[in-house]
Amino acid sequence: MRFVVATHNRKKLEELSRILSALDIEAVTGDQIGVVLSEPDETGVTFEENARIKAESACRETGLPAVADDSGLMVDALDGAPGVHSARYAGTGTSDADRNVKLLNALKDTPKERRTAKFVSVICCVFPDGDVVTARGECPGRIAYAPRGEDGFGYDPLFIVDGGLPGAGKTFAELTGEEKDAVSHRGNALRVFSARLREKLNR
Numbered sequence: 001m002r003f004v005v006a007t008h009n010r011k012k013l014e015e016l017s018r019i020l021s022a023l024d025i026e027a028v029t030g031d032q033i034g035v036v037l038s039e040p041d042e043t044g045v046t047f048e049e050n051a052r053i054k055a056e057s058a059c060r061e062t063g064l065p066a067v068a069d070d071s072g073l074m075v076d077a078l079d080g081a082p083g084v085h086s087a088r089y090a091g092t093g094t095s096d097a098d099r100n101v102k103l104l105n106a107l108k109d110t111p112k113e114r115r116t117a118k119f120v121s122v123i124c125c126v127f128p129d130g131d132v133v134t135a136r137g138e139c140p141g142r143i144a145y146a147p148r149g150e151d152g153f154g155y156d157p158l159f160i161v162d163g164g165l166p167g168a169g170k171t172f173a174e175l176t177g178e179e180k181d182a183v184s185h186r187g188n189a190l191r192v193f194s195a196r197l198r199e200k201l202n203r
């Protein structure tokens with residue numbers, strides 16, 4: 001069985017391929033099957049809506065079950081921003097560093113106890129018969145006063161893992177890939193997704 005994965009991000013493709021291969025599913029990209037997947041506008045106001053928009057589009061264009069994900073950072077003191085706009089929080093053509101500067105500025109007068117936040121990841125699989133499997137994962141934490149750590153990407157250097165979780169007190173960028181996967185929003189979503197897919201496919 002083949003599933004198309006609607007992403008250009010190599011790391012996401014690797015993670016999803018690992019999960020799918022455990023269920024005897026081959027993960028392919030549009031390129032690998034000679035289809036140029038369009039990049040639909042992410043017009044949804046939730047991660048669920050945007051993941052589904054991307055998966056539905058890839059399913060329609062390939063005729064294969066299609067998997068897509070959407071993720072971002074929600075900061076309580078900013079009413080959930082940057083949220084679904086996380087990738088373009090500082091405008092188009094800007095870098096991770098620009099987005100981190102913008103976030104620190106937005107929180108410059110916010111004290112430690114109000115710097116709470118969470119990362120969210122939603123994975124959605126749409127089947128040609130219209131069936132849909134969705135999974136959401138979250139990771140609670142708070143926003144640091146300055147970037148810390150060398151690993152990871154995006155907002156990782158500013159996101160401090162909540163007390164009580166493995167890696168508590170460190171930023172995502174101070175964790176190894178494996179340590180991050182064990183607590184991260186994406187790791188949590190992938191674990192739920194894998195269980196739901198296994199159930200649907202009876203594997």
Ligand code: IMP
Nearest residue numbers: 069070071072073086087153154155156
């Ligand atoms: P998308 O899911 O590819 O649309 O990406 C959403 C954006 O959220 C990314 O560009 C990052 O800025 C941010 N983001 C999502 N997951 C992570 C993460 O694990 N670490 C840091 N930033 C993340």
